[in-house]
Amino acid sequence: MARTKLYLDTRAVKSGNPAPLKVAINKKSETALISLNVLLLPSQWDKRAGKVVNHPNRLFLNNYITRRMLDIDTMVLKLTESGEIGNMSALDIKRHILHQLSPEKQEDGKEKLFAKRFLKFAESKKESTRFVYMNTYRRLGQFCEDFDKLTFEDITKEWLTSYDTYLSQTSPSRNARNVHFRNIRAVFNEAIDDGVTKAYPFRRFKIRPVATVKRSFTVEQLRMLFNAPTDEHTEKALDIFKLIFLLIGINIIDLCKLREITNGRIEFYRSKTNRLYSIKVEPEALEIINKHKGTEYLINVLDLHKTHRSYTGMLNKQLKEIGVIEGDENSKAMFPNLTTYWARHTWATLAAELEIPKETIAAALGHGGNTVTDIYIDFDRKKVDEANRRVIDWVLYGKR
Numbered sequence: 022m023a024r025t026k027l028y029l030d031t032r033a034v035k036s037g038n039p040a041p042l043k044v045a046i047n048k049k050s051e052t053a054l055i056s057l058n059v060l061l062l063p064s065q066w067d068k069r070a071g072k073v074v075n076h077p078n079r080l081f082l083n084n085y086i087t088r089r090m091l092d093i094d095t096m097v098l099k100l101t102e103s104g105e106i107g108n109m110s111a112l113d114i115k116r117h118i119l120h121q122l123s124p125e126k127q128e129d130g131k132e133k134l135f136a137k138r139f140l141k142f143a144e145s146k147k148e149s150t151r152f153v154y155m156n157t158y159r160r161l162g163q164f165c166e167d168f169d170k171l172t173f174e175d176i177t178k179e180w181l182t183s184y185d186t187y188l189s190q191t192s193p194s195r196n197a198r199n200v201h202f203r204n205i206r207a208v209f210n211e212a213i214d215d216g217v218t219k220a221y222p223f224r225r226f227k228i229r230p231v232a233t234v235k236r237s238f239t240v241e242q243l244r245m246l247f248n249a250p251t252d253e254h255t256e257k258a259l260d261i262f263k264l265i266f267l268l269i270g271i272n273i274i275d276l277c278k279l280r281e282i283t284n285g286r287i288e289f290y291r292s293k294t295n296r297l298y299s300i301k302v303e304p305e306a307l308e309i310i311n312k313h314k315g316t317e318y319l320i321n322v323l324d325l326h327k328t329h330r331s332y333t334g335m336l337n338k339q340l341k342e343i344g345v346i347e348g349d350e351n352s353k354a355m356f357p358n359l360t361t362y363w364a365r366h367t368w369a370t371l372a373a374e375l376e377i378p379k380e381t382i383a384a385a386l387g388h389g390g391n392t393v394t395d396i397y398i399d400f401d402r403k404k405v406d407e408a409n410r411r412v413i414d415w416v417l418y419g420k421r
Contacts, residue, residue: 022115023048023097023106027086028414029066030054030214037294040194041145042066042086043214044119046092051111054214055118057089060145060297078302079380096121112216119216133217133396135162135176142208143203144217149274151293160188173209173218178225181205195231202228208408237366240374242356243416249343249355258339260309262364264320266416267306269385269409270365277329281320287319291387299386337361375415377408385409 039060046053065076073079073086096118100106106114135331135415136158159338162168165185181202188198197365207229230381238246243266251259265271274292281287288299302310326332337360344355356363365386385405414420 053115
């Protein structure tokens with residue numbers, strides 16, 4: 022006897038990100054999963070009712086899911102009535118259903134082509150994540166001329182090791198290379214769930230992170246930076262760095278896309294996690310915002326630059342030049358490794374030094390998920406507002 026049920030697969034998804042909705046086929050102790058190509062946040066899925074909630078397209082999605090479940094259950098019933106299901110595993114049932122749902126797909130091995138699955142996987146992601154996956158796809162194509170012909174079984178531990186050696190020629194950072202391997206592993210995990218392959222080279226090829234160099238300032242260093250002399254090329258760069266810090270390390274893409282201040286706050290869905298985030302705009306931050314006010318957006322970055330990515334590259338270059346005075350051969354960069362990430366890391370470091378509770382720091386940085394604690398948004402906001410004001414007062418005015 023086989024059973025089916027709807028399953029929101031959050032196993033390989035970071036907290037706060039949408040997860041794929043799947044149909045789980047259970048037979049004896051085996052389970053096979055069929056993707057419905059629907060991505061939902063945990064808060065948008067009522068597990069008990071088996072329905073989509075709090076989603077702008079919930080009516081369409083619920084109708085689609087109901088029809089698809091009816092199709093699948095009908096196929097399972099026919100297999101049961103014919104007696105065929107007795108000798109079938111959960112994976113066999115899944116393959117039979119997939120063939121019935123998409124009869125145009127022939128058994129020509131196309132589903133096992135890694136490049137094809139990789140593209141399909143990348144296309145299901147939001148823009149910022151898809152960009153990262155497509156960068157991996159591009160590097161894979163550069164490494165292997167026949168990449169588009171490789172099956173999952175062709176990608177072995179030895180193949181991955183060779184790819185790592187190739188990447189190291191232009192990317193000496195182990196953690197930077199690990200991004201590519203985590204992307205490849207994610208595609209393998211989905212393919213295994215979908216019954217496309219049983220190959221899994223990551224049992225032997227381990228992705229080992231390396232401790233990163235510290236990317237935060239002491240309060241004295243930050244004050245020195247905030248008061249550094251600037252020229253026409255670095256003045257705005259320093260202003261934007263200050264603004265990122267004053268807004269609790271806001272990501273540059275989120276900062277660029279802000280549109281308005283409502284009741285003294287900026288509220289947005291963080292691009293990295295798709296989680297609602299709210300920050301009180303302190304007077305020091307408002308002063309910088311007004312200085313660089315935009316037309317369509319809150320600040321004028323996207324009025325002057327085509328994309329946030331092109332601006333970020335320029336911004337980080339200018340930050341590294343702070344301290345260099347044109348015409349003074351003896352001047353040199355104050356912090357030659359400085360990037361926008363330092364603002365976020367420094368805020369967290371200084372908050373910890375002020376003995377602000379870890380839970381409040383985590384809430385301030387947008388960490389966590391849709392847990393019961395996270396529901397108490399007003400409580401978190403008050404705590405975070407107080408924490409940010411304490412950090413600002415300590416850095417700018419020496420008040421602890």
